[in-house]
Amino acid sequence: MRLVYLLVAFLLTHSTLAQTTPFRKQIDALFKQASPKPQVLLLGTFHFAGEQVDANTTPADLRVNILSPTRQAQVEEVINQIARFKPTKIAIEASPNSKNYIDSVYSAYRKGKFQGDKLVRVDDELYQIGFKLAERLGHSELFPIDAQPFRIRFSPADSLTMFTKYERQSDTTFIYWDKQYTTYSKLQDSLKYQSTVGDYLRFLNEEDTQARSIGRWLITTKKGTNREPIGADQFISRYYNRNLRIYSNIQRLVTSPSDRILVLYGNTHLYILKHLLKASPEFDLADTLGYLK
The missing domain is CATH 3.40.50 (Rossmann fold)
Structure with missing residues (x-):
């Protein structure tokens, strides 16, 4: 029974692909240019x-x-x-x-x-x-x-004017990742110093x-x-x-x-x-x- 199901699924999939392929080719052709791009x-x-x-x-x-x-x-x-x-x-x-x-x-x-x-x-x-x-x-x-x-000057309703309101907002994941990225920056400095410019x-x-x-x-x-x-x-x-x-x-x-x-x-x-x-x-x-x- 499982084999029959897989066969039907295979045929349906390939039938769908056969039907949609011309449209996909037309879509791809819209974005292809004969002339070179910069x-x-x-x-x-x-x-x-x-x-x-x-x-x-x-x-x-x-x-x-x-x-x-x-x-x-x-x-x-x-x-x-x-x-x-x-x-x-x-x-x-x-x-x-x-x-x-x-x-x-x-x-x-x-x-x-x-x-x-x-x-x-x-x-x-x-x-x-x-x-x-x-x-x-x-x-x-x-x-x-x-x-x-x-x-630009935002309206009072815009959240950008509320930055200080959330300046001290508690966020344990930020504290964690901030430490990780600080360590990462230090490792980058060491890697840069030890590597060639190209590397x-x-x-x-x-x-x-x-x-x-x-x-x-x-x-x-x-x-x-x-x-x-x-x-x-x-x-x-x-x-x-x-x-x-x-x-x-x-x-x-x-x-x-x-x-x-x-x-x-x-x-x-x-x-x-x-x-x-x-x-x-x-x-x-x-x-x-x-x-x-």
Whole structure:
């Protein structure tokens, strides 16, 4: 009897598939383009300049000296790997308002007259990878695409105005995971210090690593109540909103279907940017780990 049931189920399944296959093919055809799509390579990085520029400051004894001969050789290896993508544009983590400044210092760099300043340090990833790769490829400019989250005046009914109301809300799981992520950050610092630049970039660009970077924010989204979901609203209005704005800046960079855009960005942004680019019908997403081999 069981054999008969399985046979009937098999026949019904295959009959259904036969009926739906033409529709699925038509649906797939809607999103296929005969012409090529712009390609994007997302390279998540750490802050080469000792991670002193944001909240993820690295202890002094674990800061990577990116200017040492050993590290410079490792950076050169990474540049060789990424150059194989043959980007036509390099997008960087800097404000579009700084475009004229970036253009001027990059022009000076190409002439051998720029050795870094307070805004573009010689030991940061923009200089070490962005400038060096752009010069090698003969690019005349780089493209700042950073964005900040929107800031508007919300109505008194909006939960974002109630942040302080839930600032001290008790949450044992948050306390637990906050400790886990604090330990994780320390382990990352040690791993970065012990690894080559290439090995650590491979670690940063792995799916699990990028998922964990957003996981630290997701433990805060239950803050508030069903009626006043301050945690979720804060995540949407700041973290997700900022990355969606960055993505829209990538969209506006496209001037040709043959564009190949390298996005050089702090790794904590990459999970959402990758999610958006994968879902977009406008782009093909390159395999970052494949280029870092």
